[in-house]
Amino acid sequence: MKKQTKTIIRTVLLVFVALIVGINIYAFNASRVAGDILPMPFGVGLTVVLSGSMEPELSIGDLLVVVEQDGYAVDEVVVFQEGRIGVVHRIIEMDGATVVTKGDANNTADDPIDISRIKGKVVLAIPLVGYLVNLIKTPIATVVILAAAIWLLERSFHKEKEKDADQLEEIKREIEKLKQDNKNQDTNQSC
Secondary structure, eight states: OOHHHHHHHHHHHHHHHHHHHHHHHHHHIIIIISOOSSOOGGGEEEEEOOSSTTTTTSOTTOEEEEEOOSOOOTTOEEEEEETTEEEEEEEEEEETTEEEEEOTTOSSOOOOEEGGGEEEEEEEEETTHHHHHHHHTSHHHHHHHHHHHHHHHHHHHHHHHHHHHHHHHHHHHHHHHHHHHHHHHHHHHHO
């Protein structure tokens, strides 16, 4: 592989690892320190469906993209914070700043909430990807990803270093051969 390609791969790997570690640190601080279950930098957040209350539209393990809205309407699926958990339910009734939500699979509506508690509207659901996201968010997975990235980078640098050393040895052998040939020519010309 060319040196330039290796450099690009290393850079992409480092950016990927930095993003995962950075997002995990940000999410940890937002949830543990600030009590915000769904941090939404730039008005966009990601969450994972943890219950079957929105079946069949949303299933456990779906990754949801949530976007802040200026206003909400009946029949929109939204995410709101209930204590230390996020709830993904559909708006079934609105009265001014009061909103009533309900899970599609639930028999009863939720208690009314103030519209200010809504984090955002669900705009995209990606089936099953949430399982991977939840795995990546664990401290053990973060450490494993970081260790794997360091190992891959070190291995790549080591192989490159070995290749450079082999090339240097080849050049040294070639120089010695040229010196020897030159010496033999000088000896032949002296005779």
